[in-house]
Amino acid sequence: METAAKRVRAGDPTNNDRLSALPDDLLRHVLAFLPSRRAVQTGVLSKRWTGLWRSVRRIDIKIDDVNSRYYGSSYSKEKWEKAENFINNLLTFHDAPTLDAFRIVIGSNHEDLLPTINRWVCRGIKYRPADVEIGYYFHGVYKLPHLGSASTALLKKLYLFGVYLDDHFEKQLRSGCPVLEDLTLQECWTYFRDIHSSTLRKLVLRECYGSSEMLVIRAPALVSLTIFTLYRKIGVTLDGPMNHLVNASICPFDGRSSNPSRVSLLGSMFNVTNLELICLSAEVMLDKELDKYPSFTNLKTLSMTSCLDTKTFLVDGRLGSSCDPHEKFNALARLLHKAPNLERLTLENCWVQLAPKTEVMKIQMMQRI
Numbered sequence: 001m002e003t004a005a006k007r008v009r010a011g012d013p014t015n016n017d018r019l020s021a022l023p024d025d026l027l028r029h030v031l032a033f034l035p036s037r038r039a040v041q042t043g044v045l046s047k048r049w050t051g052l053w054r055s056v057r058r059i060d061i062k063i064d065d066v067n068s069r070y071y072g073s074s075y076s077k078e079k080w081e082k083a084e085n086f087i088n089n090l091l092t093f094h095d096a097p098t099l100d101a102f103r104i105v106i107g108s109n110h111e112d113l114l115p116t117i118n119r120w121v122c123r124g125i126k127y128r129p130a131d132v133e134i135g136y137y138f139h140g141v142y143k144l145p146h147l148g149s150a151s152t153a154l155l156k157k158l159y160l161f162g163v164y165l166d167d168h169f170e171k172q173l174r175s176g177c178p179v180l181e182d183l184t185l186q187e188c189w190t191y192f193r194d195i196h197s198s199t200l201r202k203l204v205l206r207e208c209y210g211s212s213e214m215l216v217i218r219a220p221a222l223v224s225l226t227i228f229t230l231y232r233k234i235g236v237t238l239d240g241p242m243n244h245l246v247n248a249s250i251c252p253f254d255g256r257s258s259n260p261s262r263v264s265l266l267g268s269m270f271n272v273t274n275l276e277l278i279c280l281s282a283e284v285m286l287d288k289e290l291d292k293y294p295s296f297t298n299l300k301t302l303s304m305t306s307c308l309d310t311k312t313f314l315v316d317g318r319l320g321s322s323c324d325p326h327e328k329f330n331a332l333a334r335l336l337h338k339a340p341n342l343e344r345l346t347l348e349n350c351w352v353q354l355a356p357k358t359e360v361m362k363i364q365m366m367q368r369i
Contacts, residue, residue, distance in 0.1 A: 020048040032058040032100070036090055054093055057100040059124055061087060063107055063117075084116060091123045098154060099129035106136045118145050125151040135161035144169060149176035157182040164189040173197050190232075195219065201244075205230055214261065220244070227251065227265070228278070235261025238268040245271050251278035259284060267293030276303045282331035296339040303346040308332060 019027075031039040031053060039053040063083070102124040106117055121134060125147050132155060136142040143164040155177050165185070170192035173180070180197055184204040191211050195203065196218040203217070203225050210232040217225075218239045228251040230236060235252075248269050252262050262284045269275055270293055284290075285308075308328040328350070336342065 020046055024052065027052055028056050031056045035060045035062055037061075037086070040086075040090065054095045056094075057096050057098070059090070059094065059099060059102050059104075059127070059129075061090070061104045061120070061124075063087075063105060080113070087120060091120060094127070096127065099124075099127040101131035101133075102127060102129035103131075103133040104135070105133070106142065114142060117142065121145060122147070128152075128154045130154050131157040133159040133161075134163060135159075136163055137161075147172060147176065152177050153179075155180055159184045159186075160188055161186045162188065165192060167192045170194050170196070190215065190230075197221075204228075205236075207231075223247065225249070235265065237261060237264050242268060242271055245269070247274045248272045249276040249278070250280065252280055252284075259287065260289065263287045263289045266290065270294040270296050271298055272296070273298050274301045275299055276305070277307050278305045279309075280304070280307045282308045282327045285331035285335045286327065290334075290338075297341060299339040299342055301344045301346075302335075302339060302342055303348075304350055305348045306350065307347075308350045 022030075027049075031042065034042075036053070036056075036059050039056055043050045043053065104117075104120060104124060122145055125132070128151055134144070141164070142162070143166070144160070146168050149172075152172065153176075156179055158177075158180060165188055173183075174194070174196045177197065178199065180199055182202045183195075183197075183200055184206070185208050186204070186206040188208045189210070190205075190208045192215075193211075193213050194216050196216075198219075199221055200219040201221055201223045203219060203222060206226065206228045208230055210230065213232070215230070215232055215236045216239050217236060220240055220242065221244055222242055223244050224247045225245060226249040227236060228249070250265060250269070252265075262280070266277075266280070266284060267290055275296070308331055332350075336345070
């Protein structure tokens with residue numbers, strides 16, 4: 001391999017191209033911060049840059065940029081084919097043995113293009129990336145293909161947006177991702193019943209849709225859990241010990257989910273150190289079933305936002321609530337009783353509907369302990 005000094009002497013006589021004089025590995029590292037299209041375009045800078053993109057350990061494809069550039073206001077098959085050829089060549093001639101990251105963001109809602117997108121995803125996964133992001137802006141249309149255990153053997157982080165997931169995804173998590181640590185599902189269609197992983201440390205479920213069945217989470221190594229508005233009728237439950245769970249943020253499921261599932265989920269948080277609750281009703285905290293769960297002896301920080309309403313209902317398609325001040329205080333007192341070592345309490349928008357100003361002032365003084 002040529003030394004940096006030799007490359008400088010062989011280049012511009014003024015020796016001003018210091019960037020090209022850097023080692024190949026460092027240049028590849030720099031190119032990894034660019035979208036793949038930009039990384040390929042650096043080949044026109046000089047012969048020194050030609051072909052470097054092929055061994056960059058990151059592939060980043062944004063088809064929403066392609067969409068705006070090639071489609072305009074209407075679908076153009078000819079212009080799409082130009083973008084398709086570029087991505088096909090990118091994935092065909094890329095020669096890194098493995099990838100640090102593979103990212104593909106899709107912003108086109110044309111079903112006849114889905115087989116092509118499927119092929120891109122499968123081809124990118126074959127590079128055995130450690131970090132994968134797949135985003136489909138028109139959720140519910142794109143179904144994640146079967147990835148195969150060999151392609152996901154090195155996968156540590158997975159982010160999916162707007163993707164349809166069935167029971168094959170459940171099997172993939174259980175046996176095909178042996179080192180997965182970080183999983184985020186956002187606005188996905190989750191038509192499976194189980195998230196089972198012995199290595200998962202961080203799980204985020206945000207605004208996902210699902211079947212009427214209970215979603216069971218079996219992840220004994222879990223450290224951080226976020227569940228925000230999961231649209232499943234029965235809800236979510238944690239199965240097995242969660243001895244490592246430290247941080248949890250819970251915004252219960254939509255109004256269709258059952259109250260017992262919310263009680264079960266709250267009770268399962270007994271080991272956490274930091275807990276954030278959003279839109280959790282007073283009746284969940286007052287439910288006698290909560291007594292069956294251990295106290296929150298490790299809890300140090302508790303944040304509650306828009307909680308303690310006693311009833312929720314729909315009015316003209318909008319979620320409304322009613323509140324009994326006494327039940328609010330009873331619910332809060334009961335939860336605090338189960339957290340004997342609590343050091344900090346933050347309440348936000350929990351008492352805004354109370355009429356007496358004095359009671360509001362009292363609770364404002366309790367916002368931090």
